[in-house]
Amino acid sequence: MKLMINHQTHYQYSDWAKNSIQYIKMMPQTNEHQQIHTWDVSVPGQKHIKKDAFNNIWLTSTQREPYQQMLIMAQGIVEVNFENQFGITNSLSPALFLQPTTTTLCNSEMLAFAKCYVDQRTVLNFQKLAEALLNYMPYTTASTSVTHTAIESFSMRQGVCQDHSHVFIAMAKALDVPARYASGYLYVQNQSHLASHAWAEIFLDGQWHVIDVSNQIFRPDAHVYVAIGRDYWDVAPVRGIREQGGIETMYSIVQVLAC
Incomplete structure (x- = not known):
């Protein structure tokens, strides 16, 4: 079955924030349980992608310009093998x-x-x-x-x-x-x-x-x-550090729909 996923994380700050670094793990991978047909993560700033010690995709975004709002949006289409009975395998002991x-x-x-x-x-x-x-x-x-x-x-x-x-x-x-x-x-x-x-x-x-x-x-x-x-x-889907910004508020919207 193909699933359409839309995951939005909205941040708002009481003061101007700047020089932030966001560490984002919101990128699924193709494996024996699922196939990624399309996937994209939209986030402001300069992006760099690598893998962590657990083989998860790790996106780092650096934003230098001042801002009071930020939207991180991940969306795509994933096909799931519903016949699979076990968790995914990897090379880790x-x-x-x-x-x-x-x-x-x-x-x-x-x-x-x-x-x-x-x-x-x-x-x-x-x-x-x-x-x-x-x-x-x-x-x-x-x-x-x-x-x-x-x-x-x-x-x-x-x-x-x-x-x-x-x-x-x-x-x-x-x-x-x-x-x-x-x-x-x-x-x-x-x-x-x-x-x-x-x-x-x-x-x-x-x-x-x-x-x-x-x-x-x-x-x-x-x-x-x-x-x-x-x-x-x-x-953690999103972790980060920033300069200033005052009080941070955050809310998420996630939809997982058959398509």
């Missing part, structure tokens, strides 16, 4: 995704919770853990921010897809199972998906398995991959 990060640390309470459902390291048991985790911390819009760690989100007993992914990854790694963070888009039939999406994946039996805690989806039927990493900070 799964052991890389056992590395701890500040955002995906696991405490004793979280580990005890995980062991209630994963007495043996099977995909089915991890799916049961995902179901229990969603019941324990229901999806709650705007309940957290990107700065929340897995431990903080678990203690709050609520969160969004980013939090679900961080908590699940933390638990999986504590059980000595490689786990990674995937960012991208989700196609929901007859609806416009209002935000970019994140999900977790675990490496078992020689394959990467999708664990989308927020939607209880366990294969990438409706997903478009943009980037993979150890946590949100490895794959």
